[in-house]
Amino acid sequence: MFPESANGYSFEECSATAEWLLSQIQIRPLVGIVCGSGLGRLAEMLKDQRTFNYSDIPNFPQSTVHGHAGRLVFGTLKGKPCVCMQGRFHLYEGYSIQKVTLPIRIFKLLGVSTVILTNAAGGLNLDYKVGDIMIIKDHINMPGFAGNNPLNGPNDERFGIRFPSMSDAYDKELLQLAQGVGAELGYGNFLREGVYCVLGGPSFETIAECRMMTKLGADAVGMSTVHEVIVARHCGMRVLALSLITNQAVMNYDSQEKANHEEVLETGQLRAEQLERLVTTMVTRIQDHNSA
């Protein structure tokens, strides 16, 4: 009915993938979780797991980045049915932005109503420390400024409207819930709230770019998440997104520091347990659709 966008998947193709998955499993997930770089242990919290390698799922891209295992895990967290991507896709892997975000539409077609996205990010805000967890309250979409938006191409109304608003991208109730759960868990010292700026990667930022992003109001910089948020909001799912500050962005010409992926993965391991506790506690408190 609608022409397929050059690099995207049609509604029918997304439905075929979702139907294939639903035919293999009993569970009907309400919460979808995406694990960022080095944060894949989150998926291991799920009980009664059923796991699929991405390579076995029709139409699914493959993970190519170290720290992204490439498995879709179904299971329950304290009884709540969930699906978890142990590894996401990035623009720099060479995938079109529509392929990067395909799993989010699959989440929707599986019945998911709330998406929790995690990522590793560089801290731009000088008050941030490595190991801080930032609840994302807004984003700056740099690839979007250059015309690379996951909603480019023909709009299929079965997913959502042509011009979705993004001023309400990050659900305020979920954000407050995360703040509340964080305070209960004693995370006050390292729980932040801020603006995430996405770039295409894979090269890390220059000093001038970091300074520019700070001036624009960004608190952290990364290479993912925002495209997924746009697609999730387009199809009406609620979004909570968390950045683990794995390194400090280099802002000073005298600094000897250099961003590197190994440090990103190491910090992920250091904070993995706290992040897992935050996400799992939140999941158990999320009410189904429209109220947290």
Ligand SMILES: O=P(O)(O)O[C@@H]1C[C@H](O)[C@@H](CO)O1
């Ligand atoms: O998938 P995320 O955004 O957590 O991964 C970040 C961005 C790059 O893929 C990588 C850089 O170390 O980590």
Ligand code: HPA
């Ligand atoms: O410093 C960074 N920049 C971009 N992406 C990142 N992901 C983790 N750290 C960073």
